[in-house]
Amino acid sequence: MAATLNRIGLARDAYKGAATTMCAGCGHNSITNHLIKALYELGVEPQRLAKMSGIGCSSKTPAYFVEQAHGFNGVHGRMPALTTGAQLADRRLIMLGVSGDGDTVSIGLGQFSATADVGSVQKKGAVNTFQPIDPCAVALTLGCSFVARSFSGDGKQLVPLIKAAIAHRGMALLDVISPCVTFNDHDGSTKSYSWVKEHDEEIHDVSFIPFFEEIAVDYAPGTAVSVEMHDGSHLLLKKLGEEYDPTDRMQAMHLVEDSRAKGQLLTGLLYIDESSPDFATTEHIPAERPLRDLGEQELRLSRADFDTFMDEFA
Amino acid sequence: MSNVKVNELTFQAATVNGSGSQSANMVLTRAIFSMGIPVAPKNVFPSNIEGLPTWYQLRITPEGYMARKGDPDVLVALNPATWANDLKTVRPGGAVIHEEAYSTADARDDVTYYPVPFAKLAKTRIASDTLRKQLTNMLYVGLVGGLLGIPRDRLEHGVQRVFQTKPKAWQVNLDAVNVGYDFWEENFRDRPCGFRLEPVKGKVDGLVLVEGNQAAALGALMGGVTVAAWYPITPSSSLCENLIAYADRFRVDPKTGERLISVVQAEDELAALGMAIGAGWAGARAMTSTSGPGISLMAEFSGLAYYAEIPVVIFDIQRVGPSTGLPTRTMQGDVSFAYSLSHGDTRHLVLLPGNVEECYEFARTAFDLADRFQAPVFVLSDLDLGMNLWMTSKFKYPEADFDRGKVLSAEQIEKLQGDWGRYRDVDGDGITYRTLPGTEHPLAGYFTRGSGHDENARYTESAEAYARNMDRLARKLEGARSALPQPILDEPGSEVGLIAFGSTDAAIAEARAVLSESGMRTDYLRLRALPISKAVGEFVARHERVYVVEQNRDGQVYDLVRLELAPDQVGKLRSIRYYDGQPIPAEAITRPLMELEAVPA
Ligand SMILES: Cc1ncc(C[n+]2csc(CCOP(=O)(O)OP(=O)(O)O)c2C)c(N)n1
Numbered sequence: 001m002a003a004t005l006n007r008i009g010l011a012r013d014a015y016k017g018a019a020t021t022m023c024a025g026c027g028h029n030s031i032t033n034h035l036i037k038a039l040y041e042l043g044v045e046p047q048r049l050a051k052m053s054g055i056g057c058s059s060k061t062p063a064y065f066v067e068q069a070h071g072f073n074g075v076h077g078r079m080p081a082l083t084t085g086a087q088l089a090d091r092r093l094i095m096l097g098v099s100g101d102g103d104t105v106s107i108g109l110g111q112f113s114a115t116a117d118v119g120s121v122q123k124k125g126a127v128n129t130f131q132p133i134d135p136c137a138v139a140l141t142l143g144c145s146f147v148a149r150s151f152s153g154d155g156k157q158l159v160p161l162i163k164a165a166i167a168h169r170g171m172a173l174l175d176v177i178s179p180c181v182t183f184n185d186h187d188g189s190t191k192s193y194s195w196v197k198e199h200d201e202e203i204h205d206v207s208f209i210p211f212f213e214e215i216a217v218d219y220a221p222g223t224a225v226s227v228e229m230h231d232g233s234h235l236l237l238k239k240l241g242e243e244y245d246p247t248d249r250m251q252a253m254h255l256v257e258d259s260r261a262k263g264q265l266l267t268g269l270l271y272i273d274e275s276s277p278d279f280a281t282t283e284h285i286p287a288e289r290p291l292r293d294l295g296e297q298e299l300r301l302s303r304a305d306f307d308t309f310m311d312e313f314a
Numbered sequence: 315m316s317n318v319k320v321n322e323l324t325f326q327a328a329t330v331n332g333s334g335s336q337s338a339n340m341v342l343t344r345a346i347f348s349m350g351i352p353v354a355p356k357n358v359f360p361s362n363i364e365g366l367p368t369w370y371q372l373r374i375t376p377e378g379y380m381a382r383k384g385d386p387d388v389l390v391a392l393n394p395a396t397w398a399n400d401l402k403t404v405r406p407g408g409a410v411i412h413e414e415a416y417s418t419a420d421a422r423d424d425v426t427y428y429p430v431p432f433a434k435l436a437k438t439r440i441a442s443d444t445l446r447k448q449l450t451n452m453l454y455v456g457l458v459g460g461l462l463g464i465p466r467d468r469l470e471h472g473v474q475r476v477f478q479t480k481p482k483a484w485q486v487n488l489d490a491v492n493v494g495y496d497f498w499e500e501n502f503r504d505r506p507c508g509f510r511l512e513p514v515k516g517k518v519d520g521l522v523l524v525e526g527n528q529a530a531a532l533g534a535l536m537g538g539v540t541v542a543a544w545y546p547i548t549p550s551s552s553l554c555e556n557l558i559a560y561a562d563r564f565r566v567d568p569k570t571g572e573r574l575i576s577v578v579q580a581e582d583e584l585a586a587l588g589m590a591i592g593a594g595w596a597g598a599r600a601m602t603s604t605s606g607p608g609i610s611l612m613a614e615f616s617g618l619a620y621y622a623e624i625p626v627v628i629f630d631i632q633r634v635g636p637s638t639g640l641p642t643r644t645m646q647g648d649v650s651f652a653y654s655l656s657h658g659d660t661r662h663l664v665l666l667p668g669n670v671e672e673c674y675e676f677a678r679t680a681f682d683l684a685d686r687f688q689a690p691v692f693v694l695s696d697l698d699l700g701m702n703l704w705m706t707s708k709f710k711y712p713e714a715d716f717d718r719g720k721v722l723s724a725e726q727i728e729k730l731q732g733d734w735g736r737y738r739d740v741d742g743d744g745i746t747y748r749t750l751p752g753t754e755h756p757l758a759g760y761f762t763r764g765s766g767h768d769e770n771a772r773y774t775e776s777a778e779a780y781a782r783n784m785d786r787l788a789r790k791l792e793g794a795r796s797a798l799p800q801p802i803l804d805e806p807g808s809e810v811g812l813i814a815f816g817s818t819d820a821a822i823a824e825a826r827a828v829l830s831e832s833g834m835r836t837d838y839l840r841l842r843a844l845p846i847s848k849a850v851g852e853f854v855a856r857h858e859r860v861y862v863v864e865q866n867r868d869g870q871v872y873d874l875v876r877l878e879l880a881p882d883q884v885g886k887l888r889s890i891r892y893y894d895g896q897p898i899p900a901e902a903i904t905r906p907l908m909e910l911e912a913v914p915a
């Protein structure tokens with residue numbers, strides 16, 4: 001049977017990577033599979049993708065998808081720095097960073113991570129007394145223009161969110177709760193598979209319609225919000241409970257705090273701002289010619305400018 | 315007066331920082347330089363924004379020596395807090411211009427005093443309330459002009475030169491200068507001092523005054539830097555600040571506003587180097603710039619760039635450590651640390667510019683070397699070199715194109731039918747071929763990592779693969795020995811050899827001249843890079859006794875040189891160290907050398 005090809009003529013297999021070395025049942029494997037699905041369905045060119053990560057189990061996963069793409073497994077906690085630099089060198093690259101909570105906001109491998117909730121119990125019995133850091137709250141405060149939360153076990157929600165994050169211009173933060181079945185799956189943990197499954201509250205039902213597809217889904221007026229993305233793709237958010245406007249940053253912050261107080265794990269698109277420019281644009285670097293391709297002609301002062309400049313030191 | 319010294323003196327202004335004295339000092343420097351007189355400025359400033367003592371020294375010699383010389387001949391004393399001590403440092407026969415209110419009751423009588431009511435003059439003769447504090451300093455420019463015989467038109471040139479971009483500031487400053495000049499003529503005409511400045515010809519023709527950090531910023535631009543990430547720290551900040559200023563001028567399309575560079579102030583030094591490495595990995599010419607505490611923070615990422623073989627240029631403008639140390643004082647203290655920065659068997663390419671021209675040259679060529687060796691290249695300047703003005707010939711326009719190193723294009727990969735490996739040593743020089751993300755070929759991709767990897771960049775913990783890789787990295791470094799800037803040799807023929815590097819060169823030049831006057835000839839090797847060139851061992855072999863002179867306590871380069879020598883040569887090596895945070899003066903070399911060589915002084 002011939003494999004189904006995506007819009008750039010690649011089969012799903014082209015988006016696979018090396019065999020995983022994660023523990024059986026690890027949430028990271030599900031995320032990897034969702035990434036493969038999203039990248040395949042979007043028709044992302046493997047050569048345009050750069051897979052970035054730090055150190056940790058999750059940081060190993062870029063080796064397990066899109067074999068053809070360049071990947072970079074850097075040092076612990078500094079994936080964003082490497083990613084920023086690479087993006088400046090070639091702004092046409094799609095930078096996809098995978099980083100664990102330990103990598104992003106500090107350790108968590110059997111030990112407590114900085115995202116652990118107060119009162120959460122460690123595998124060996126210790127109780128966490130520190131206030132957690134919520135990556136989404138931090139991202140909202142720092143002005144990130146795409147903030148979403150999801151769960152590794154919910155591909156129906158995660159795949160469209162990954163697609164939207166890739167389509168988004170600028171930095172997108174996707175906080176995926178991925179239970180560690182080896183160190184953090186016991187009773188008392190607020191990040192165990194069963195706890196997350198029980199407490200997962202979806203804000204809305206998410207679907208993503210890429211720019212190259214017709215919008216076929218139809219919702220009765222008032223039951224869904226449609227967000228048009230800068231590349232012509234659409235995010236359709238079907239109302240599940242209360243009214244929620246993901247373009248309202250204050251509402252997003254409120255929701256994040258409120259759900260934490262209630263002990264809920266809210267998932268979905270928390271915030272999006274499609275009008276904000278990406279970093280390369282604010283840096284005014286050329287749109288078409290990557291900085292890394294510029295040569296002597298463009299980068300050096302001309303002889304005349306150089307001479308004038310040297311004379312100014314006289 | 316018959317014994318007046320012409321064009322030979324050390325001037326010192328003792329002021330309070332943040333008061334605007336720097337502009338006054340620059341006006342004097344530019345005025346004197348424009349008389350054709352060689353100048354050597356040194357700024358001694360506190361780690362503070364406003365209110366602490368600061369000194370500016372301007373050394374003037376017929377020979378054009380550029381090293382620091384301790385004590386001043388002419389002092390302008392405008393800081394009550396340091397007045398008593400400042401006065402003690404003046405050489406006998408010196409001249410002292412001071413605020414009238416300072417007591418000279420039981421002061422020394424071997425200097426000439428010029429008391430000036432600075433505060434009163436400022437109040438009555440400077441109209442602008444807002445500028446009064448700054449302009450008070452311009453008064454001493456005029457007074458020193460009168461004292462040393464600097465023509466008024468030269469001072470005017472100095473004002474215009476310093477306020478080059480602010481013509482509106484010319485007149486007010488010049489007025490203040492003239493108030494000082496007039497005061498000197500009215501009150502001190504009959505009280506001449508033992509020093510004079512006279513215009514000369516042929517001493518500074520074609521020379522310019524440049525700070526090392528200006529030179530390095532220009533070098534980086536000419537070297538094609540397109541991504542610079544940094545975090546502010548004295549004394550390196552002015553490098554990236556200059557880079558931004560020059561880029562605003564030369565890398566921005568005035569019509570579209572498009573910039574052909576991105577200079578990012580990162581959240582800290584770790585991120586700064588991380589961004590530079592990310593950019594280098596993706597094929598940009600990338601750099602960061604830092605000093606002491608920052609270079610310590612960059613250790614882990616430096617190891618990654620070494621092991622994963624990513625080009626990046628790291629400027630370290632050395633200051634006094636350990637720890638926060640003396641942030642505004644100079645030292646050559648990071649040499650052995652930078653050379654092996656990071657854990658494991660890490661070894662780096664280190665460039666050691668010895669003057670501002672080399673700050674420019676090495677900044678530029680560091681990007682070629684980084685691309686060629688696919689490695690971090692450290693450029694070790696220091697506060698003295700980086701933040702003081704130095705006389706130099708104008709820099710040369712580069713003739714060679716960029717060396718982008720071994721980068722495979724999509725076409726080349728096609729030709730190889732995809733048979734390539736990121737870490738395969740095809741050429742036997744330890745330098746392998748890389749591809750850049752975005753290369754349009756399905757077989758171009760590979761996975762970069764700081765963990766164990768084999769020739770095809772695949773993760774491995776194999777003992778053999780690890781050892782093979784480390785051996786190859788060692789081979790690559792061996793090759794760099796002869797490819798990096800080679801030592802500069804000056805061997806008139808002597809049993810005694812000197813080895814130095816970096817900003818110590820200025821003091822060596824003077825020390826050798828002084829020694830040769832007292833009959834002691836010395837040969838000299840100036841080291842310009844690590845790993846150490848074979849030429850160093852050969853130099854030692856040609857001499858009986860070799861002194862390594864450096865500005866740190868532990869003799870870091872003395873140790874590194876020793877490691878390179880054959881066992882029978884090691885005993886020839888001796889060490890001269892200077893480490894009080896001030897730029898090394900020639901006496902700190904001549905004195906110990908004369909003692910050790912037992913030459914009657
Ligand atoms: C500088 C540094 N400190 C500590 C470590 C050790 N370390 C390796 S992985 C890890 C935790 C990773 O946690 P996370 O990023 O959440 O990844 P996960 O394994 O949970 O997916 C730590 C602390 C390191 N590699 N580097």
Ligand code: SF4
Pocket residue numbers: 021022023025026027028057058179180181182183
């Ligand atoms: S230790 Fe936990 S996070 Fe790591 S691979 Fe195993 S299950 Fe996944």
Ligand SMILES: [Mg+2]
Pocket residue numbers: 100101102103107108109113
């Ligand atoms: Mg974790």
